[in-house]
Every structure is written in C-alpha cells, then in structure tokens.
Amino acid sequence: MTLLSVQDLKLEYDGRTILDGVSFDLAQGELKVIMGPSGSGKSTLLRCLNRLTMPNGGRVVFEGRDVLGPDVDERALRQRIGFVFQNFALYRHLTALQNVTLALRHLRRMPAAEADERALRQLARMDMQAHAHKYPAQLSGGQKQRVAIARALAMDPAVLFFDEPTSALDPLMSREVVNILHQLRDERVSMLCVTHDLYLARAAGGRVMFLDQGRIHAEGEVDELFGPNADPRIRAFFHQELQQAQAAQPISPAQPISPAQPMDGAQPVDPSGPAGSPER
C-alpha cells in the first residue's frame, strides 16, 4: 500500500530551480534512500513533504490525503511525520527524557507519568534508557541521534524522515545509525532517508533514488545505480564520494563494491561483510 506519493514536485527559489519535477512513491513499511550531491535539493525535498517549505507545483499525497492543499491542518500533518535531523536538533535545555516527552505532553496532552513511561520505552528501544536524565551536551553524537530518533518515534508517526542522519557522525557512530535503520525496518517502520553518505545508502539496504539538480535520475538497488551502465553524472558522484570515503576511512581494494545484503533481524552490520565497512 502506498503511504506517500510524490508527483511532479517543483520548487523555485530566488529564480533558481531547486526541485524540477520530482516523483516517487513510498510504500507502507518501506525504506527508501534519496542520494545526491550537496545542493541537489535532497533536504529541501523532505521539507516540502511536511510543508516546512511550500513547493510551487506538484502533488504530495500522504495517507490518502493531499498535503499541499489550502485546508490542510499543517500541525496535525507534522505530528504524523517523525523528522530526524543531521545535527540532531535536540532541545539543549531539556534532558533526553524531556526531549522525548515534550510533544507527548504538549501535543497529546498526556499526563506526565504516562508520557514519561512511554518516552522511557522509546529510549529503551534505542538503548538509551540509562542516559534518560542527561542533557544533550552530556551525550555523544551517536547518543544524541538515538535520542532524536526516540523523540521522533514517541509520537507514533506513520513515517520517519531522516535528513542526512550520519553526516555529523564519525564512521563508528554512523554504523549505530545503520543498525537502528535495520532495526526499524524489521519493525516495518516506513522511512525516507536523505543522504550523500555512500556507506549509509549501501548499508541501509533500501531502494536508492539518485537526485541531482532537482531531478531524480535513477532509482534502483545501489549496485545497478552505480554500475557500468549508469548515468555519467551518477558515476562521477559515486567516484567522488568513494574517494572521499577512502581518504577518510580506507576501504580495502579487495572488497568489491556490491549492494548491501538484505538484512534479516536486527543484526549489526558485519564489519567484514560486503557492505564495505571501514576497517579500524
């Protein structure tokens, strides 16, 4: 069943075309990755889907309802979409627990005890219950991102949006995020993940769309996408990313570039596996 359908989405800003007719579908329980270079319009695309940015044209249908119409309850829509940001965007004056309970208390009007209990369950799901009473400044990057994911999950959203979830993390912490993506995928959480991180795109194991200059140029498994018959633009991006990745975290040349294996269960990414994880 289609959860989210995007048709011919267009956005112009300051005379510049940001999105130039983007179309795709996200099915219930599906994980899709949108890849592309910086400035390709990836993050903007996500923001158009929950009306943080209003596009100039096209259609977005979410849970069977038109998102871009004039009578849409914006705040109700946003409560159905969990958003995870690249810089975590945790509220710095609140503890991890309070970050998760905020929406429950003030949007769901849940009593404090009930909200706490529910938030602690979400933190436990992210293995963060031991840090519930710490402030964001007292957590590592990976821990912050896990709290941010728990915060997004607490409202029982229909879909999770990830906006560059690993770009502020080191490789080890990126792997934590990948593990969480697998865990959530196994729990049939619908997810849309925007990234330029090749490792994340491959390890996530979902279908990948390649976005460049506001258009989706290809969609498929990572391997088909970046294979010998790929669009030159995609190959150029791929090689550039790979070089950067190798500079940052040497990948053994013996390891072929192959698609991530479909994951069964919430097993961690095998560092020696075909996903090309960094050696350390």
Place this chain on the structure above:
Amino acid sequence: MSFLQILLQLTGGVGYTIMVTVACSLTGVVVGLGVAMLSRLGASWLSAVLGAFTFIFRAVPVLVLLFIVFFGLPNAGLRVPPLVAMMLSLGVIAGAYLAEVFRGAFDSVDASEVLAAEAMGLSRFQILRLIEIPQMLRFAVPGMINEFTTVLKYSPFAYTVGIPDVMKEAMSLSATTLRGVEIYLAVGIIYFLIYKLLVTGVWALEKRTRIPGLTG
C-alpha cells in the same frame, strides 16, 4: 552622631530604594520581554515600530521622562503616583534596553531547534514558550544583571518625586547635621551593599537553573 548611627538612620530609606529598583526592573523585564517577543513573532512593520520605540527610549534621559510623566501628565488631567511615575520612566527605559538584551539572547537560540519543533507540529507560540524563552532567559542573565544594576543606580531620582528613599533620607540628614561627607559616604556603602545583594541573588538563581552545556 557616630558613623554607625548615620548608617542606621539611612536604612529607613533602604526599603524604598529596593522597592523602586525591583518595581522598575520588573517593569523593564515585562516591557523588554513584550517588545522582544512581539518583534520576533510579529510582522515586519511591527518590528520597525518596536525598533523605533527602543531607539527613542534608549535616547531619552531618565530624569526628563520622569518629569514629563510626573509633572507633565497632570496637566493633561492624569495624576500619576510617584512609584508609577518611576515605573513609567525608569522602568520603560530599562525595558527598551532589556528588549535589546533579549533580542540578542533570542538570536542565540539554535535555529535548528526551532525548525525541529516546527517539524514536530508545535505551534509558534508553543515553540516560543517551551523552547525559545527558557533558553533565552538563561542567555540573557549577564545583560539583565547589567540593566538591573543601572536601574539601581538611577533609583535616587525617586527622591525628586517625593519617594523617601536612601537619597532622600541622606539629604534631610545632611541638611540638619551638616555632615555631608560622612553621610554620602554612608549612602555609597549602602548602595554597594544593595548592589552586592542584587547580583548575588540573580547569580544564585542562575546557578539553580543552570543547564550543563547550555551557558558557559
């Protein structure tokens, strides 16, 4: 009359000095918060009007505004009690300065947190109340202490409209005893002690509400 006796005599006015300082500081916080919040939320024309307000009121001397309010308004048929006149002059001018302090502190709130709160579905007002103001007030503590101190040091103007504060007591005492040097030295000591109390109090409050990693 010993120095100690002079000090004791003057303490009769301390209550009024503190009352004027606290009343004007609170007026300043309310006005400053109102202005800073409205210009953060409101339309651009409103921000322009509020910008003009802060610009003008930071330029007007306290004593001039006080006299306009206390001696001028009765001509227009509006009698203003002395303490209210202080609040409408010194308090509002402090508000204009605090509006600038709060504006800067609001700008220190991370824009990504506001975006995350919007994406979560919170209303603009909820974001202000739950995310921005709690952080902003903590960022604003040094600027607020500065402004409260300024208010304390302008509070002697209260004697010009008949409030029997420390300064008023000192002038009466000086007129009857002709020991001006010791009396005004004692006044200086009293103001220093009130200042110390004020600063210690605000920092104690700041320390109790401090959040690790939020402020330096």
